Amino acid sequence: MSLFAQILDFIGTFAFAISGIRLASAKRFDWFGAYVVGFVTAIGGGTLRDLLLDVTPGWMTNPIYLICTGLALLWVILFGKYLIHLNNTFFLFDSIGLALFTVVGASKTLALGYPAWVAVIMGSITGAAGGVIRDVFINEIPLIFRKEIYAMACVAGGIVYTVCSRLGMHELGCQLVGGLTVFATRILAVKYNICLPVLNDKERKR
Amino acid sequence: MSLFAQILDFIGTFAFAISGIRLASAKRFDWFGAYVVGFVTAIGGGTLRDLLLDVTPGWMTNPIYLICTGLALLWVILFGKYLIHLNNTFFLFDSIGLALFTVVGASKTLALGYPAWVAVIMGSITGAAGGVIRDVFINEIPLIFRKEIYAMACVAGGIVYTVCSRLGMHELGCQLVGGLTVFATRILAVKYNICLPVLNDKERKR
């Protein structure tokens, strides 16, 4: 990864870890529990992708994700009460992370020789699955299944990235266009409160 | 797979996806959430099996499962309110899927050289684990742990399949006898309301 991509990766990991740690703290987890939830939120998507692609999960080859999660925990412990004023900043960081994780996931999948539609799914898993595991751990229905154009932003960005790549565009260009698609979709969806329709078949739970 | 097995596979996938999508709709998931829950219900068991056996998950090699789940979602969106009249049909389809998934899982495991008891477990995982992941996602205690002879039908069918295979019966014969065992066990258990005993050690939760 280039230095620029590494910095974005660090920012994204930090933002994802913060989101896990804050939700854990709302459920009164102890420091260890909050750390684990933060870590899993940050690396869960990439880990599931790497298990499916049968390669070694990225966090097992570089301790930076452990350290980054530790800094995120320290940040919440020290400045927890001021965090609420930074919600917009974290929303921005979170969207940067989502964009980068998605294109990195799609790129890795194409590089391993999988077809384009697998790359789109793997990009989305990389971006969104960490949040699903986080919500399972805090015993809530995963947020992305009910609210927000979150995973759909990954799907859109993954498709754009893959199409650009198949059209022979330079790797960096594909990543930029794909990532911006994720970023813009998410920002616009939240700004204009765009949601997917809710499914309701009027039937009681079996 | 033969054409006949492919048709059964499609029917089973469709029925499993419908079961996931309907439970998701009861929890007011949006279209994306319902699609993901339907997809995971259909392919979750096979994916866990393939991760444990260290082979590439089947759905990553053929987009048919994605398409089939899409059709299932479309079906629920369009005909949701009539679905309740089709409950018996879906129960039948679901049991066909359970039977096929179980024998396919056991067969794949034996073909990879694992012992018979691993094949029985992998058959059961293929049939039943998708529903467990579905229930975790909708934040309910997995149904198969509390009600219905569902997974036990897989265990029974897996044992019959494996014994037939070890006795040298032709592959197609094993699959037929094993699958029919799953199918008949499930149908009879529901018809005569046969349940496993509930465990109760009179102790409070720790």
Next chain:
Amino acid sequence: MSLFAQILDFIGTFAFAISGIRLASAKRFDWFGAYVVGFVTAIGGGTLRDLLLDVTPGWMTNPIYLICTGLALLWVILFGKYLIHLNNTFFLFDSIGLALFTVVGASKTLALGYPAWVAVIMGSITGAAGGVIRDVFINEIPLIFRKEIYAMACVAGGIVYTVCSRLGMHELGCQLVGGLTVFATRILAVKYNICLPVLNDKERKR
């Protein structure tokens, strides 16, 4: 494994399975559900570790874990109402299992050539992840994220084991010192009611 390690492994597996089966029985699971939860509690940590390390999960190569879980289920069915008087014994057995699983996990990881910090994490996953999956299955927030110095005992023992190993100490010595660290940390933490601080950032759940 030496005969001594095998006996400890059996005791640990039995204790972990009992813990899963008892929590399942408190939620009125049927025999099958209780068996599955017991089994997953016992082998879940090692299975996740082996998936991450890309080796075949231990329980797929030896049916002893299936049998051990079956004996644990039989024990709870037959003697369930007396189990409450054995809580201290089971706490001891559970701590033995935790200690052994942790050092086995760390040892396996180092043997595969991974760095020391990965070994510490894998030791902790081996010891503690089974209980997390158990709690997800019974639809509770994982206990280790909120109470008890449980996983921290694994981390401490994993660090001690890895340091000893890196210092060139004999394998058996490392395992003994590492295992005793886990065991002593857990026993002392419960005896003196030592907990980690709870995180609370005064913010409402998003």
